[in-house]
């Protein structure tokens with residue numbers, strides 16, 4: 721895949737201009753990904769538009785309003801659930817230079833690779849990796865109710881991801897669910913899952929990725945009251961019995 725949208729044109733399309741140091745860090749991240757991908761099969765999205773649009777742009781577009789608002793300079797606490805090869809977490813760590821990030825994945829070799837990438841990029845002090853199931857993270861005092869933003873891309877269906885993310889939010893925090901296509905049925909299912917979590921949809925963002933890379937949606941979810949302690953449920957249950965789904969008698 722040849723990169724068709726380059727440098728300034730890419731950032732203009734995104735609506736956010738990284739500093740030269742941030743642009744360099746994003747290039748270094750691509751190089752890290754190349755190196756680690758030759759050892760582990762982390763992602764197929766490493767070169768050209770696959771990296772700059774399907775990884776970097778796709779990670780950053782929903783947070784452009786935040787980046788434009790000056791929040792990029794605030795000491796936010798962010799958590800990326802199911803970070804896999806490090807997205808969107810590492811791209812956000814570069815875009816938000818004052819933020820503390822927690823990146824969670826249950827696969828040890830991915831966590832080790834992302835930890836090594838973060839260290840090589842000089843992000844080691846601000847990026848903490850946790851190798852565990854998010855159902856456990858959400859019940860731990862150090863993480864539950866602690867984050868300004870909890871986000872997940874390509875991890876599970878929206879109702880399942882909602883159960884992973886909402887318990888991690890501080891009262892003014894927001895969850896960000898990265899989605900591809902989004903329908904009225906999806907919205908209904910997410911709304912049903914949010915009722916027991918005592919949360920609601922705040923915004924539904926949408927945009928087309930450049931170079932015909934497809935439609936994207938991002939659901940911003942806010943807590944309406946403290947999340948009941950029963951959530952997230954035990955490991956595996958959120959995916960097996962998604963909240964809000966009709967159950968057979």
Ligand SMILES: C[S@@+](CC[C@H](N)C(=O)[O-])C[C@H]1O[C@@H](n2cnc3c(N)ncnc32)[C@H](O)[C@@H]1O
Nearest residue numbers: 802803804807825826827852853854873874875
């Ligand atoms: C398809 S990958 C997506 C990775 C990355 N977020 C991205 O967009 O490229 C999904 C990742 O979520 C992780 N994952 C899925 N369910 C999880 C859970 N309950 N707890 C922790 N990690 C989970 C998997 O191990 C996998 O690395």
